[in-house]
Amino acid sequence: MPWSVPLTLHPIGVVHTPWKQPTGTPIQGAFRPDVEGEVVLTEELAPALHDLDGFSHAIVLYAFHRSEGYRTKVVPYLDDVERGLFATRAPRRPNPIGLTVVRILAVEGHRLRVAGVDMLDGTPVLDIKPYVPAMDRPDEVRIGWLERALAFGPCTTADDRFHEEDR
Amino acid sequence: MPWSVPLTLHPIGVVHTPWKQPTGTPIQGAFRPDVEGEVVLTEELAPALHDLDGFSHAIVLYAFHRSEGYRTKVVPYLDDVERGLFATRAPRRPNPIGLTVVRILAVEGHRLRVAGVDMLDGTPVLDIKPYVPAMDRPDEVRIGWLERALAFGPCTTADDRFHEEDR
Numbered sequence: 001m002p003w004s005v006p007l008t009l010h011p012i013g014v015v016h017t018p019w020k021q022p023t024g025t026p027i028q029g030a031f032r033p034d035v036e037g038e039v040v041l042t043e044e045l046a047p048a049l050h051d052l053d054g055f056s057h058a059i060v061l062y063a064f065h066r067s068e069g070y071r072t073k074v075v076p077y078l079d080d081v082e083r084g085l086f087a088t089r090a091p092r093r094p095n096p097i098g099l100t101v102v103r104i105l106a107v108e109g110h111r112l113r114v115a116g117v118d119m120l121d122g123t124p125v126l127d128i129k130p131y132v133p134a135m136d137r138p139d140e141v142r143i144g145w146l147e148r149a150l151a152f153g154p155c156t157t158a159d160d161r162f163h164e165e166d167r
Numbered sequence: 168m169p170w171s172v173p174l175t176l177h178p179i180g181v182v183h184t185p186w187k188q189p190t191g192t193p194i195q196g197a198f199r200p201d202v203e204g205e206v207v208l209t210e211e212l213a214p215a216l217h218d219l220d221g222f223s224h225a226i227v228l229y230a231f232h233r234s235e236g237y238r239t240k241v242v243p244y245l246d247d248v249e250r251g252l253f254a255t256r257a258p259r260r261p262n263p264i265g266l267t268v269v270r271i272l273a274v275e276g277h278r279l280r281v282a283g284v285d286m287l288d289g290t291p292v293l294d295i296k297p298y299v300p301a302m303d304r305p306d307e308v309r310i311g312w313l314e315r316a317l318a319f320g321p322c323t324t325a326d327d328r329f330h331e332e333d334r
């Protein structure tokens with residue numbers, strides 16, 4: 001099978017958050033670790049959440065469902081010059097998949113209560129993985145253009161630059 | 168738009184690795200940080216890789232293109248009892264998206280040389296994001312059932328349990 005075959009994904013659930021529109025939403029969940037949300041899966045997936053309550057954090061993958069199109073160079077929230085898209089976390093991407101590491105508060109049947117959400121309310125969820133430092137936490141990290149941006153106190157909430165309109 | 172609308176993704180490239188079949192492949196890239204691979208994007212995406220060479224690590228999202236179907240409970244590589252699927256990193260998932268944090272060796276046009284690969288050779292790549300500790304590295308982490316598994320010296324290579332056959 002060639003690598004270029006399209007892949008059709010079916011969301012497994014939805015995330016509910018306080019964020020109703022892009023403007024004012026934290027650009028990263030880690031910048032507002034207190035903000036709570038709830039991932040509600042389809043009911044038949046409840047068994048798949050077993051054992052997750054032993055973990056403190058999960059990686060949530062979701063669709064940037066309100067992002068359309070992309071450019072290969074973008075001015076990211078944390079800078080004022082153009083950067084290569086794959087050196088940014090901008091939501092308009094060839095495959096608009098978002099990734100947030102959230103803190104697990106509780107697993108209740110097919111519901112997962114979490115903290116540190118930056119997704120818009122109603123965002124379709126694609127996958128949930130346990131966060132495991134031995135797999136996900138490299139040492140000796142350099143962060144390129146973000147070094148200066150984060151050092152000078154980042155703008156931590158979004159504006160509408162990646163959305164044609166706040167629908 | 169309801170959250171349950173299917174999402175069609177088009178791979179942006181392919182990853183070349185030494186791993187030609189599941190059996191013997193490291194179950195996580197971090198367990199074989201020395202193993203090199205190359206992400207080759209479609210040529211028109213070369214500008215999107217600009218600035219990524221300032222980062223030491225990237226998060227690569229890809230399709231588990233040889234995984235079909237899933238069960239909500241699985242016996243993961245690192246344990247001998249069933250666990251909830253979303254508390255594991257098993258490749259057979261409702262949306263078979265893989266995630267590996269790789270070390271960046273070089274950006275050369277539309278090619279990204281990396282180390283720490285656990286993907287099968289020919290795996291379709293969906294997205295590349297810069298790894299940023301302030302966003303991706305939580306503190307005070309607990310890892311549930313994996314605590315014991317990792318402490319006792321994990322089995323670090325795959326067998327064929329998640330594949331009907333090694334094609």
